[in-house]
Amino acid sequence: MVRMSNGDPVTDPDLHLLANGHRVDPNWQGNVACFTLPTPVSGVRLRSLATQPSSLGPGRDTRHLGYLVNGITLLHAGGNRRFAPPDLRLLDGFYDDPDEGCWTNGDAHLPDAWFAGAFGPLLVRIEGSALPAYVHSSDAAARDAQLFAGFENLGENCDFSIAQMHFNAHPVGLLRWAVTTIPHVVAGLGCGFRGIGDEPHTGLIWDKETGEYKLGDVRYLSVHTWARTEIADPIALAEMKQAGRARLRLLARKLMADLRTGRRICVVTQRVGTLDMDQVRALHAALRAIGPNALLAVDRSAAPADVGRIDDLGGGLLVGHIDRWARDDGAPEIWRQLCATARRIVDERVAV
Amino acid sequence: MTAPLDRAAIHAAVAAYVAFICGRPGLMLAATTRLDEVADMDSMKWIETIAVLEERLGVEIETHNLDALVVVDDVVELLAQARRVRG
Secondary structure, three states: OOOOOOOOOOOOOEEEEEEEEEEEEOOEEEEEEEEEEOOOOEEEEOOOOOEEEHHHHOOOOOOEEEEEEEEEEEEOOOOEEEEOOHOOOOOOOOOOOOOOOOOEOOOEEHHHHHOOOOOEEEEEEEEEEOOOOHHHHHHHHHHHHHHOOOOEEOOOOOHHHHHHHEEEEOOOOOOEEOOOOHHHHHHHHHOOOOOOOOOOOOOEEEEOOOOEEEEEEEEEEEEOOOOOOOOOOHHHHHHHHHHHHHHHHHHHHHHHHHHHHHHEEEEEEEEOOOOHHHHHHHHHHHHHHHOOEEEEEOOOOOHHOOOOOOOEEEEEEEEEEEEOOOOOHHHHHHHHHHHHHHHHHHHHHHHH | OOOOOOOHHHHHHHHOOOOOOHOOOOOOOOOOOOOHHHHOOOHHHHHHHHHHHHHHOOOOOOOOHHOOOEEEEEEEEHHHHHHHEEO
């Protein structure tokens, strides 16, 4: 489910850069936005709100326009470089516009090659102008929600689901609010989660630490019930267990049906330690045995320079890099970058 | 294959079960009640509602429809259209 919300127009374009997984806000010098970045730097994105001009007035332009860029200048100890609109038009996130400036779509990628060899403090100056107004939530937020709804969390915990929730995406999934391990997921996929919720493997346990009932099938997973009050009545407890078991069965059926069509990109992150690539490859193989699925395996122990990067290992296996939990500062921005890149890679492959 | 299920009976079953899990007996749900606006309910509770009703009614829904539920009547429609009897 994707829940939409509407917002009033705002005049601030919220122009910023995303660099090494961190948001960087500008110092304004007139119409020039000046950003100071550390080096080395990679995965730099020029981000802003974006709106369809046709939603603001009588115009017919239905493109999602972010910021009109007239030039980008990089200044560092190794030298200066300036990029004019003809240099931008074919880059990811810029419209191929014959006019004087070049519009972004609100999330434009500045090539890593621009920043290779830069050392010392790096100043990025962006000359340009904004739309007269932006509709804050109905465009950009709806696109984010749609993007994140196209991913399926496969564990090992709820961290990615929290990122989805941040962007108002609520896709229904068996492992969305579960704790598990990659080997348990592989085992489940191998047999279609046969018998999930059955006795004697399934138990409803009061978790004193979190103050919530957890429903677990020892062969596959443990899931939230969101029931936060201890229940003394054994009949009510049995009803709750029965409902939870029915939910597991329905969602297992749904997961397997979805995987047969490859309609979502699957995501897995490790709970502790580093990502075990042998386990990831086993999971990828299990997914491909079911359908044309892509897997985004995200290592949460990334080095700062790798944050936000995706490695395409081929065959629908992508490895992403992040260095924090979804509730930490800056994490949603990194997840958006990872998911947007993954979506683009997968869609391009399908188009070919 | 079975005949379509009776919509009025399903609607009553949905309302009754939602009232039960909300802890508010007597709660009436209009067909146009948005699923994300019912207090104390999140999408997982709706899935649980459907899962339980599916088993009680002996039907299996087309699972891809779970992504598109917006109002209560969608749930009723989904269950009414369920085609297969559980084995």
